[in-house]
Amino acid sequence: MKKRYKILGGLVATLVLAIVASLAYLGHDAPCASAPPPAADTPTMRAITFRCYGGPEVLRVETVARPALPDDGVLVRVHAAAANPLDWHYLRGTPYLVRIDAGIGAPKLPSLGVDFACTVAAVGKDVTRFKPGEAVFGGRTGAYGEYVVVRESRAIAMKPGNVSFEQAASVPIAGVTALQALRDKGHLQPGQKVLINGASGGVGTFAVQIAKALGAHVTGVCSARNAELVRSLGADEVIDYAREDFTRRAGEYDLIVDMVSSRPLRATVGALKPGGTLVIVGSLDTGHFLGPLKRDLAALLLAPFVSQKLEPILASLDAEDLASLADLMRSGKLTPAASPRKKTKSASTGQRHKQRHAAPLSTVAPVSGNSPDKKIAAQKTVAVAAAAGADEAGSHPHQHRARRDCGRGGADSGVAERPPGRRGD
Numbered sequence: 090m091k092k093r094y095k096i097l098g099g100l101v102a103t104l105v106l107a108i109v110a111s112l113a114y115l116g117h118d119a120p121c122a123s124a125p126p127p128a129a130d131t132p133t134m135r136a137i138t139f140r141c142y143g144g145p146e147v148l149r150v151e152t153v154a155r156p157a158l159p160d161d162g163v164l165v166r167v168h169a170a171a172a173n174p175l176d177w178h179y180l181r182g183t184p185y186l187v188r189i190d191a192g193i194g195a196p197k198l199p200s201l202g203v204d205f206a207c208t209v210a211a212v213g214k215d216v217t218r219f220k221p222g223e224a225v226f227g228g229r230t231g232a233y234g235e236y237v238v239v240r241e242s243r244a245i246a247m248k249p250g251n252v253s254f255e256q257a258a259s260v261p262i263a264g265v266t267a268l269q270a271l272r273d274k275g276h277l278q279p280g281q282k283v284l285i286n287g288a289s290g291g292v293g294t295f296a297v298q299i300a301k302a303l304g305a306h307v308t309g310v311c312s313a314r315n316a317e318l319v320r321s322l323g324a325d326e327v328i329d330y331a332r333e334d335f336t337r338r339a340g341e342y343d344l345i346v347d348m349v350s351s352r353p354l355r356a357t358v359g360a361l362k363p364g365g366t367l368v369i370v371g372s373l374d375t376g377h378f379l380g381p382l383k384r385d386l387a388a389l390l391l392a393p394f395v396s397q398k399l400e401p402i403l404a405s406l407d408a409e410d411l412a413s414l415a416d417l418m419r420s421g422k423l424t425p426a427a428s429p430r431k432k433t434k435s436a437s438t439g440q441r442h443k444q445r446h447a448a449p450l451s452t453v454a455p456v457s458g459n460s461p462d463k464k465i466a467a468q469k470t471v472a473v474a475a476a477a478g479a480d481e482a483g484s485h486p487h488q489h490r491a492r493r494d495c496g497r498g499g500a501d502s503g504v505a506e507r508p509p510g511r512r513g514d
């Protein structure tokens with residue numbers, strides 16, 4: 090008996106050691122490598138890159154190989170790119186589980202950014218849906234570079250004429266997440282009551298408008314300073330989270346879409362009607378090990394004991410949903426609440442020369458917010474804008490050039506090889 094306990098104790102200790110060692114391995118940060126020079130004869134571009142994990146200080150502007158154009162690919166010259174919490178997770182390499190995909194110790198791919206809007210520069214020979222010169226928006230890793238290549242069947246759609254490039258660039262990740270949360274996970278029906286927790290954020294501002302377009306009664310939860318914005322997006326009711334705890338409204342909602350997980354899980358579920366649905370989109374938890382995944386795990390454990398459905402979501406960018414969002418924008422039912430280019434401190438002194446030679450990118454934060462994630466994203470946006478050369482007054486020195494370049498059509502074709510697969514493709 091004693092021997093059996095000893096063996097069991099040994100096994101448990103080994104398991105604990107193995108977990109600790111794996112986490113330490115997963116969490117270690119390699120030093121920042123320098124960029125390898127692009128091969129001779131390779132067309133190049135400038136891009137905002139990161140070659141080690143860290144904060145905005147690890148971002149750089151580098152000359153890198155321009156992505157090659159495959160036969161079914163669309164080459165776009167990026168005009169506007171958005172900052173999302175996702176970019177922050179990849180930049181930081183947190184939660185550490187992200188590194189299994191992104192690279193252990195240092196990022197496998199130095200490219201950053203996903204959401205973009207621009208005009209098509211060139212298309213591969215098999216492409217039928219897009220032509221050079223057309224305005225598009227979509228998602229592809231590397232959107233903080235001058236060019237991205239997206240396969241025709243992936244996350245790219247025509248930009249509606251009634252929204253700006255900056256507005257369109259704020260749509261892909263946040264808009265698709267909101268749509269999939271309400272429609273696919275929440276199965277929202279006309280007349281139902283939905284609560285959007287984090288209504289003033291990137292995802293929330295789209296969720297409020299899409300829920301209204303689907304005919305729901307919408308309650309948005311946000312700070313007092315953003316209450317007017319959320320009301321203007323169509324919310325029937327707005328709760329200031331500093332003054333009221335929405336979970337006190339027991340059994341009130343058919344659906345809760347939760348971007349912040351700011352209230353205990355049990356209490357949040359208590360605000361749902363029996364049989365209602367909680368869609369877990371995100372969390373304020375920025376912990377390194379599990380971070381926002383803690384909420385998903387808690388939901389997995391609680392689900393068997395409640396009548397409500399608990400649905401974590403991992404949104405996936407696709408052309409069909411981008412096209413649906415474009416239709417909503419065209420009809421006027423969806424207006425991206427994107428703030429214009431960030432005012433940055435980047436113009437100070439030594440940055441001025443860089444500005445004149447910087448990548449023609451403008452960065453745009455979906456909306457202003459004050460969650461830790463948003464602060465982080467905003468901080469990053471500032472750094473990205475700084476690296477790209479946005480000026481102090483918020484206007485971009487390359488704005489006009491960027492627009493002209495965007496419409497330059499097929500002049501940028503002539504690239505032959507396909508880059509290796511990346512996230513966001």
Ligand SMILES: NC(=O)c1ccc[n+]([C@@H]2O[C@H](COP(=O)([O-])OP(=O)(O)OC[C@H]3O[C@@H](n4cnc5c(N)ncnc54)[C@H](OP(=O)(O)O)[C@@H]3O)[C@@H](O)[C@H]2O)c1
Binds near residue numbers: 402
């Ligand atoms: N699962 C997925 O596939 C997926 C996809 C996209 C995003 N996400 C996640 O979803 C989350 C939200 O993303 P986002 O782009 O919308 O971020 P965001 O723009 O930073 O928005 C977060 C919003 O939360 C609000 N907020 C902060 N504290 C709050 C509280 N105590 N109660 C209610 N609201 C509060 C803020 O509102 P105020 O400014 O008014 O304070 C802010 O506008 C992030 O964690 C992100 O990682 C997940």
